[in-house]
Amino acid sequence: MSAVTSPAQQSLLRASRWKPWEPVLWLIAFVAPVAVPTHAALINEIAIVALFAMSLDLVLGYTGIVSLGHAAFFGMGAYTAALFAKHVMPDPLVGLAVGIAVSTLLGALCSATILRGSDLTRLMVTLGVGLILLELANKLDWLTGGADGLQGVVIGPLLGSFAFDLDGRTASYYSLVALLVFMLLSRRLVHSPLGATLKAIRDNRLRAMAIGIPVSARLAIVYTVAAGMAGAAGALLAQTTGFASLDLFEFHRSADVMLMLVVGGTGWLYGGVAGAIVFKLMQDTLSAITPQYWTFWLGLFLVVLVLAGRDRIVRPWTWWRKGGAR
Amino acid sequence: MSTSATSAETVLSARGLVMRFGGITATNDVTLDLKKGARHALIGPNGAGKTTLINLLTGVLEPTAGTITLEGRDITQLAPHQRVHRGMVRTFQINQLFDSMTPLETLALVVSQHRGLGAKWWQALGRNKDVAERCERLLEQFHLASVMDQPTRVLAYGKRRLLEIAIALACEPRVLLLDEPVAGVPAGEREELLATVGALPADVSVLLIEHDMDLVFSFATRMTVLVNGTVLTEGSPQEISNDQRVKAVYLGHGDEMQDAGPFAASRAQEDTEAGSHV
Numbered sequence: 323m324s325a326v327t328s329p330a331q332q333s334l335l336r337a338s339r340w341k342p343w344e345p346v347l348w349l350i351a352f353v354a355p356v357a358v359p360t361h362a363a364l365i366n367e368i369a370i371v372a373l374f375a376m377s378l379d380l381v382l383g384y385t386g387i388v389s390l391g392h393a394a395f396f397g398m399g400a401y402t403a404a405l406f407a408k409h410v411m412p413d414p415l416v417g418l419a420v421g422i423a424v425s426t427l428l429g430a431l432c433s434a435t436i437l438r439g440s441d442l443t444r445l446m447v448t449l450g451v452g453l454i455l456l457e458l459a460n461k462l463d464w465l466t467g468g469a470d471g472l473q474g475v476v477i478g479p480l481l482g483s484f485a486f487d488l489d490g491r492t493a494s495y496y497s498l499v500a501l502l503v504f505m506l507l508s509r510r511l512v513h514s515p516l517g518a519t520l521k522a523i524r525d526n527r528l529r530a531m532a533i534g535i536p537v538s539a540r541l542a543i544v545y546t547v548a549a550g551m552a553g554a555a556g557a558l559l560a561q562t563t564g565f566a567s568l569d570l571f572e573f574h575r576s577a578d579v580m581l582m583l584v585v586g587g588t589g590w591l592y593g594g595v596a597g598a599i600v601f602k603l604m605q606d607t608l609s610a611i612t613p614q615y616w617t618f619w620l621g622l623f624l625v626v627l628v629l630a631g632r633d634r635i636v637r638p639w640t641w642w643r644k645g646g647a648r
Numbered sequence: 649m650s651t652s653a654t655s656a657e658t659v660l661s662a663r664g665l666v667m668r669f670g671g672i673t674a675t676n677d678v679t680l681d682l683k684k685g686a687r688h689a690l691i692g693p694n695g696a697g698k699t700t701l702i703n704l705l706t707g708v709l710e711p712t713a714g715t716i717t718l719e720g721r722d723i724t725q726l727a728p729h730q731r732v733h734r735g736m737v738r739t740f741q742i743n744q745l746f747d748s749m750t751p752l753e754t755l756a757l758v759v760s761q762h763r764g765l766g767a768k769w770w771q772a773l774g775r776n777k778d779v780a781e782r783c784e785r786l787l788e789q790f791h792l793a794s795v796m797d798q799p800t801r802v803l804a805y806g807k808r809r810l811l812e813i814a815i816a817l818a819c820e821p822r823v824l825l826l827d828e829p830v831a832g833v834p835a836g837e838r839e840e841l842l843a844t845v846g847a848l849p850a851d852v853s854v855l856l857i858e859h860d861m862d863l864v865f866s867f868a869t870r871m872t873v874l875v876n877g878t879v880l881t882e883g884s885p886q887e888i889s890n891d892q893r894v895k896a897v898y899l900g901h902g903d904e905m906q907d908a909g910p911f912a913a914s915r916a917q918e919d920t921e922a923g924s925h926v
Contacts, residue, residue, distance in 0.1 A: 330784040333797055334756055334774025515760035516769040522746050522757055529744035532706065533758050533819055534732030535766060543767075589748075 338513035347592075348502065355494040363490035368602045369497035370558045373504055375582040375594030377551030382580070383588030384512055385544050386524030388441045391452030392552055393575035394432070397566075399425040399553025401459060401466060404475045404566035412478035414486075414496065414561050421557030422550045429549020433542040449573070456571035471567030475560065486562060493562035500558055501595075504551055508591055511547070520544055581624065587632055656683040659853045660736065660823050665704055665714035667697075667877075674700040675711070676877040682823065682853050689856045689868035691888075693897070697877040698857045699741060702825050705855075706738045707731050718823065737821035741828045741857075743812045747801040751792045751811050754800060755783045758818040782818070790814040791840060806837035813841065817848075824848070826856045830863060842866075865889070873897075 351369075355362045374396055381387045403421035411417075435447045459466045466472055479485040484492045511517050522530040523537055531537055560566045569575070578601070586597025604623065608616035627635060634640055660682035667675035674697045682688055692698055703709040705716060707728040715724045718734050726734070746754050759779045760766055774780050787793040790810045795803055800811065813829055829845060830838050842863065848854060858864045864871070864885075871888045873880040875897050881888070888894055 328780055328784050330752055330756075330787065330796065331774050331777065331780035333752055334780060334783075335772055337753075338772040510772075511769045513772045514769040515757065515765045515771070515773050516767055518749070518753065518757035518773045519761060519766050521749060522754075525746040525748050526744050528708070529740070529746065529815070531708075531728040532732065532738055532740075532744070533815060534729045534737075534761055536727075536729050 338509070347595075351498055352495075355491050355498075359489060359491065362494045364602065364606055366490050366494040366497045366562055367559075368598050369494065369501045370555050370562070371579065371582065371602060372595040372598035373497070373501045373558070374552055374555035375579050375586070375598050376501075376504065376508060376591055377548040377555065377594075378579050378583055379588055379591055379594045380508060380511070380520075380544055380548045380551070382583060383590070383593065384517065384524065385520045385541065387436055387541065387545065388445050389436070389448040390445050390573070390576050390580065391448030391450070392548075392579055393571055393573070394448075394452040394455045395425045395429055395549040395552035396556035396559075396575060396579075397455060397459065397571035398428050399556030400560035400566045400570045401472065401556075402553070403557035404472045404560040405465070407475050407477050407561065408472070412476055413482075414477050414480050417477070417561060418500070418554060418557045421560075422554045425553020425556065426546055426550035428553075429546040430542070432549065433545040436545055437538045437541055449576075452571065452573060452576055456568060456573075459568055459571055466566075466568075469568060471565060471569075472560075473565070475564045475566065477561045477564060486564070490562070497558050497562060500554060504554065505591065505595075508551075512591065516540070516543075585624070585627060585632075656685060658682065659684045659686075659719055660705070660855070661717045662701075662705065663715045663717075665701070665716070666712045667700055667704055667709060668712045674877050675704060678714075678874070678877070678879055680872060680879065680882075682855055683870070684853055685851050686853045686870055687856070687868050688854065688870045688872065689858060689864045690872050690874060691858065691861075691864055692874035692880075695876075696874040698874055699827060700877075701874065702738060702827055702855075702857060705825060706736065732819060735822035736825070737816045737819040737823070738825040739812055739816045739827055739829060741831055743808050745800050745808060745811060745815075747799070749800055750797050751800060751803070751807075751814075752783060752787065752796040754811065755786050755814060755818050756780070758815050759783055759786075762819045786814050786818055789844065806833055809833050809837075810841060810844075813844065817844075821852060823853045824855070826854060826858075828858055828860075829856070830858075830860060 354365050374392070378389065378392050381389055381392070399421040402424040403417040406417045406420045432451055435451060436444050439447070460468055463469070477486055480492055480496055486492050512520075519530065519535045519540055522533070522535060523540060527537060556570060559570070582597030582601045583593055584597070585600050586593035586595065604620060605616065608619050612619070658681045662678055662680045665675050665678040666673070678701060680701075690698055690701070700709065704711050707723075707726055707730075711724065715722060717723065718731065718736055721734070723731055723734060746757070749757070753773065756774050756779055759782045760768070760773060760776070763779065765776060765779070774783075787796050790813065792807060792810060792814065795807055800808065803811070809830075809832065813826075816824060826845065830841055833841055846867065856864065856867060868885055870882070871885055872882045873888060873894050880893060880897060881891055883891070
């Protein structure tokens with residue numbers, strides 16, 4: 323690689339460099355399953371929804387496409403991986419690859435539906451596609467098990483030697499590695515010229531066209547890639563729980579993942595991760611205290627977060643400062 | 649000057665363009681030829697259909713009737729981004745920028761896209777040395793180097809305007825459509841912009857839409873006057889400034905053309921100020 327010389331190039335490349343806190347975060351993540359083995363299952367779940375949320379961030383945060391049907395790809399990846407394990411072969415990595423491939427294909431097909439129209443149109447279209455897939459999974463009960471879910475999914479050991487144990491340690495490492503790999507790929511993507519054209523489309527679609535960006539083609543690419551990632555998250559969940567149910571396609575999955583992004587912040591990849599951590603930890607602690615009403619506290623938290631602004635909440639020292647922070 | 653321009657080949661040609669919005673005819677049978685290397689101005693009072701015509705030429709709007717050819721090829725059915733690939737680029741009367749990005753990122757993106765790197769996802773933006781160098785030259789040329797790392801949304805109006813033009817030139821157009829490039833630019837920064845526009849390579853064909861008569865007459869070697877969506881007349885600046893119909897229609901009264909300068913300039917300012925609140 324040629325040496326970096328000009329200030330412009332230095333400034334451009336600075337954006338794609340690792341921040342000091344990033345390796346720290348990953349170190350903590352990878353130590354966590356050993357440090358708190360009782361919560362390995364929770365860590366696994368957080369890693370999976372973080373991946374799911376990160377995939378939505380590519381679409382929503384980086385490209386500005388509002389989607390309320392992202393669970394379609396999550397569910398598709400999950401069912402594909404579960405069916406593959408049940409009927410073809412139990413190897414988790416091959417199953418994951420097949421789950422990604424099928425949901426990517428579904429994403430490519432569905433991308434045609436989000437190219438035109440306003441935000442509201444897209445919201446409705448994505449919602450509709452999600453509902454169609456939910457109902458399909460319900461009706462095709464000879465294949466999917468319908469409302470009972472897909473039972474009897476047995477996943478083989480990872481790399482032939484690490485069995486998925488009951489305490490979830492293998493599962494959590496499997497999902498964390500997958501999350502890390504997809505984070506690395508996504509980092510590449512968002513800091514590349516392709517990523518910049520996505521941001522351009524988000525910021526100003528008219529001008530994006532006027533500088534020669536093929537807007538529809540780019541929207542289709544990012545939607546397809548995000549679908550594949552969401553499918554990966556779904557496949558991970560199905561494999562690590564050994565179960566796939568209609569719940570994976572449900573609307574609340576799409577809504578939850580958008581909530582996580584709102585909590586963590588859109589357009590910086592780690593928003594999905596942060597949102598997933600906050601969301602899942604809140605769910606875990608609140609539902610332990612008040613199993614029936616934990617969503618009340620979640621709702622309250624959201625209202626306060628959105629009204630007060632995330633920046634203010636994470637910076638308590640600005641609370642009593644006048645002006646400026648608005 | 650004007651004779652050499654008329655004998656040159658036509659790069660952009662509109663034939664019988666018609667644009668109807670419901671019952672309103674915004675563009676009515678407009679035929680326009682842009683010669684290679686032309687400095688061609690499109691003038692006309694507010695509501696004459698100048699911006700509609702630009703939108704038709706660049707493909708933002710699809711004409712009700714008529715054809716557009718660019719360098720001999722029919723582009724009437726092409727999407728806006730495809731016309732950019734063919735070498736025709738526009739600027740906007742109201743700034744159309746990428747507000748969350750910095751001027752540097754914006755230009756790096758535009759240059760990358762123009763050089764066919766826009767679909768690359770593996771390399772970081774700016775990793776390509778040629779792209780970075782080109783960005784640096786553009787920043788220098790448009791006096792944006794000092795603000796290159798600030799988000800575009802916080803830039804002063806004059807800088808935003810410069811970036812608006814810089815984006816178009818980063819695409820290295822062969823045909824450039826300038827929609828009121830100095831509208832709303834403070835007098836001090838106006839010269840900078842005019843000098844840049846004037847220093848464009850001679851083989852770039854420019855269609856300039858402008859209210860500011862000083863700019864039009866200092867820049868254009870050929871002029872087309874648009875009124876109520878139709879071409880009233882076309883000719884050299886000399887012919888246009890002596891045309892009684894132009895004086896009557898464009899100015900609304902029989903004043904000398906020279907008086908239009910400050911008047912038109914202040915009006916353009918108002919337009920843009922109104923627009924900037926959108």
